Amino acid sequence: MIYIILSIFCSVTVAVLLKLAKRYKISIIQAVTFNYLTALTLCFLFFKPDVKIITGTAPWPIYIALAILLPTIFLFLAASVKKLGIVKTDIAQRLSLFIPILAAFFIFKEDFNQLKFIGLGVGFLAIILTFLRKSESKSESGNWFYPIIVFVGFGIIDVLFKQIALHKELPYTTSLFTVFSLAFFVSLIIIIIMIVTKKTKLQLVNIGCGLILGLFNFGNILFYLKAHKALATNPSTVFAAMNLGVIVVGSLIGILVFKEKLTKLNYFGIALALCAVILITISQLNAVR
Template identity: 35%
Template sequence: MIAFGYITALSLSYFLLAPDFKGLSFTEYFIQSEAKPIFLTLGLLLPIGFIVMSKAVEYGGIVRTDAAQRLALFLQIIAAVILFGETLNNMRVGGVIVAFFALFCLLTKPTKSIENALKAVFALAAVWLIWGVTGILFKKIALMGGAFPTTLFVTFSIAAVLMFTYLLIKRTFWNASSLVGGIILGCLNFGNILFYIYAHQYFKENPTIVFATMDIGVICLGMIVGALVFKEKISKINMLGIVLGITAILLLRV
């Protein structure tokens, strides 16, 4: 489904965004572009991120996985200071500290198996790190202005090739439901990334507004879906983690 999703996202980026290779072929652009470090890293992290996220959901649950992904926000805030020259006031420093406590609470899950507990911690931590770096790289793509469609197209191309290669090596069974699910996933994934970039371009002087507004909504929605639809049990310490996570995001927005 993820593989077909990247084919869908790749097609949408080509037909809707009309990437311009500036007179170069795809191969020449791939070799000569200054954006090469960005699209190579993103093309690798996107498929790996989905695979790691599936493991995080399996061992840690959808609520904790969503929260771990969105708490990667404070990594992006640190990058905003170091890479993009933003000012980190006292409230945002407090938000980073609160985010650490929130992450600890969200990663805590009662289990009879120490092995499963360790798998959950490592998977959730990997989600946190991968999506933190991914968000930073998408911010850099947003700074490219009108040149971002080409970089996005190449990124989806790399991700698609890697995912299909991975599935072929595993000799995965292909079916129609995966194709349909992949088209839906690809549309949602493409729309999410596209509007995320547009939002960063519109609020280019205040990226924390984009980070915080999106993350608050996703954490709240993930909690509701996980509890009501998937019948996940949320402990008191996990609830505390969710509250601290939202608090941290609000502090980082100030």
């Protein structure tokens, strides 16, 4: 259980760091870029990936898609935290699990039970209620765009990572190292272009923050994988504890520390989000039985 707690801590810390980035005027694109430098370095040290086995037969289209999506969605994640706060962004990110579930049903023709359908319905209602406000200006209503992109983006990323896991001839961690390397390369190109066009200036504080961000970003992945390994016979426990934990802890920090304002409907949406995760977890347990 300690690995799940550490994974939750790292995941919520990433959101907190992105929230603080606005206060200290950190360049998000620079932080995201060097976040991947830390992630790929730690991935190399902890997982010892064998890059020699990465050949032309590797799933390169998926690698490249992830290399573009990861930094892009990370930027939308940062914008969502900045515009709408940690509570709503964490829920959008966690409920993105519905995208791979829907893909399993519509694309991979996986059998669904009634509980999973109910869980999906409750989850989508939770999303609507979590972001609902009594009155919104045009500028505020435009902020919906960010968590929606986070929701869809992380869902697609999850589907792509699941596709990588199907390539049994390649260790998952080796593919992970490759994706992080490519994501760093893509982000670095963007930074270089922005520096050349004088749209940004490289600063040590941004590099430092990026390295710290990458530490917690990688920690989230490392401890999540370790939790699945430690509880190999009960993956649903890891799935439920991780998603419920991030929603609860993220909500508490957003409300108590950053004083994010929520309506009664928003609170009800958070409760429904927790119910949705529980229903989907139970449905998965029933499917295994």
